[in-house]
Amino acid sequence: MARQQILRAQAKKELRPSIAGFFDEATNTVSYVVHDPATLEAAIIDSVLDFEAAAGRTSHGSADRIIKYVTSNNLKVIWQIETHAHADHISAAPYLQERLGGKLAIGREIVRVQEVFGKLFNAGTDFERDGSQFDHLFVDGETFRIGGLEGIALHVPGHTPADMAFIIGDAAFVGDTIFMPDFGTARADFPGGDAHQLFRSIRRLLSLPDETRLFLCHDYKAPGRDDYAWETTVRLERQGNVHVRDGVTEDEFVAMRNSRDATLAMPTLILPSVQINIRGGRLPEPEANGVSYIKIPVNAV
Template sequence: MVGHDVALQAAAEQIGRAQDEKALRPSIAGFFDEATNTVSYVVHDPATCEAAIIDSVLDYEAAAGRTSYGSADRIVEYVNSHNLKVTWLIETHAHADHISAAPYLQEKLGGKLAIGAEIIRVQEVFGKLFNAGTDFERDGSQFDHLFTDGEKFNLGEIEGIALHVPGHTPADMAFIIGDAAFVGDTIFMPDFGTARADFPGGDARELFRSIRRLLSLPEDTRLFLCHDYKAPGRDEYAWETTVGQQRRENVHVKDGVSEDEFVEMRTTRDKTLAMPNLIMPSVQVNIRGGRLPEPEDNGVSYIKIPVNAV
């Protein structure tokens, strides 16, 4: 597969260079938010101290409709204590289970806010669902940069490449930085399996192909996951694995599982899953780049809940 996929070939070659030369490997710190089972990452180049923040979390108390910054401030403290310079604030997709803290972190630390270019498809679907009106731009302009499949970038002296991995949503991206892949909501720890594919624009068949694309990378590629839910029998949260481990052990998509088998399993399983607790506020805010809807004439921002529409 790699030989027929130019972007994947470039990613594999980048990983090989990083594995051969230790200086091209990033330093990675994970920050786990147990309330949303989300892992945020600070990834930096040890040589230049340039850093990226991936999939940050804004604390949100749904019952009271209140936001706070405890999770984000842990990241601010880490960045400042390590004298890092943030150049990228990356979202792997428009999350449905937590609100992004990217605007807050951008104000505190700087950096370009980036997401995959297919966010415009997500904005179109959910812009209609939430009746966002003509003032809501559906062109991705809420972000500073829209990544395309195979696009290369740098984190200091470390090479990066973006891969489009749709299925969970149409806009999901994986970001390969040095020898590490940040895969968002595509795949989970091997004992838990894979992400759901039943949100608007999701597709189980596309998800299978995206995962197999990622699993075509070198076997010792480090994979960093966006979530962990502790599979039955496991007592500790975990969010780092490898391509090889996933190919051997993933309960949904290990080697030998066919596309049709996966689609049947994923479709059947998704029908049993409840919607994420924070899907309404999360998607509504995240399609705006993590910004709350514009305040109304009383100075208050409001989250809409469409009734009997989902």
Template sequence: MTDSNASPDALSRATAIVEAAATDAAKRPTIAGFFDEATNTVTYVVHDPQTCEAAIIDSVLDYDAAAGRTSHASAERVVEYVNSKNLQVIWHIETHAHADHLSAAPYLQEKLGGKLAIGQQITLVQNVFGKIFNEGTEFERDGSQFDHLFADGETFSIGTLEGVALHVPGHTPADMAFVIGDAAFVGDTIFMPDYGTARADFPGGDARQLFRSIRRLLSLPRETRLFLCHDYKAPGRDDYAWETTVGQQRDGNVHVRDGISEDDFVEMRTSRDATLGMPKLILPSVQINIRGGHLPDPEDNGVSYIKIPVNAL
């Protein structure tokens, strides 16, 4: 299987951006990571030191599943950082419609401004999960809940920093990675070298496609910094970690380092995924995240409700 939506020029654009940043410090972003241990998720604030324009990537809305209650402690850490640095938020970027946490993008937009963006293949995910949740015709499946839909190879800027979006499907059909200067924010594709790779058994996922997406990312220059969406601490490692490099991944990733074939990866990934349970927050998370982080419209009593489809996944 190949990605018919991949631009043949996208990787060369991304490589050129990384190479330019490698020789010019002014083209490298300042990056702060905020780790949410409850969901093992890292939110990033990426900014241009020259202009103070910034992007927030993969924000987290705190959610108490037992009480059905949302809160904003994780998001407020981001707000406090942005304000302390006098940053101007231009983008709120989602690497995909997450299955393990709710997005805080609408809350952060209200506090900080900026446009909400995701990959254009989000419409595929909306169609699949629109059926699973039996959403009515009032639920638009055209990505209109977002301000911008990134195409593969599309370039963008954060102040003077150059960026390019890369379509990296496999975990879901809509996963994107974002190269900004010498850094790549790779979402749920690859984890720390000692932990491996993301699962590929969600609706629309595909292990073979995931392998090809990862190898595409690992075709970037070896010095490219990779910022991961999650960490789960591999056995024997005591600390959480979420930054690595292309070179470290190619040399040592336990699932997809150089020398591991596509067929071997697919066999491993498929067998491993068959043993995994669903993420504990998948039903509320996906239901909210396909809406751009917005809760379903309140019913006549003023309360929003999340559906729990029984025996559907």
């Protein structure tokens, strides 16, 4: 289904989306504004709320760059899309939604992530674990539109149970599944992660046509590379990805991924990020003094 959709888009060049990437070096995250050049309808994917962990302060520099781009190009935001509940940055979707509109959407399996982390943070019965913090929950294979552009949502679990990739025209926004060929793939050791699932999800993405443009959620600038990069293609990944190129078996990948993950530290912002992102990017409800608090579970992660 996804393959046929991309082939249709490639055959109709007018359905090629216009894409702008916004790189946040503090978290190595790339946010995207994707729009239909004909209708100017747009989606924002994986936005970033600036967060100073030491002071516990939020700011909006990264999000305001997106607002400036959207308004200066007269775009109409239809969707605020999250590929998953990020562990390395906080979503700015509610801030952007208030100013630009658009439905806040994520994959349906967010409910599994909410259940796991709701328990970890002892969120209590006031925290709904049904995805109701979002306006729309995508299911695998679901189609949607941005103006004249057809999109399709693909469930690509492994990094987390809820990861989604979004194919829009000839482009695929793959979230935390695969990185630039010289850096490899996402980790699979978070709660609910699974290296076997990640391998199968990546191979599903790499079964798309070779010319499909892949837009990545992160770049960590592999050793020896001078510049950050976040756009590649299916062909380049199949030929040269250091972890999952053609010829690498599932067992080989899983052994590599599990061994590598055992050496990785937790992301610096994982505790505030997940705690907020499972709420759709909203801070926990303020307490009696009007202040929101983020919990830090001790010896629990």
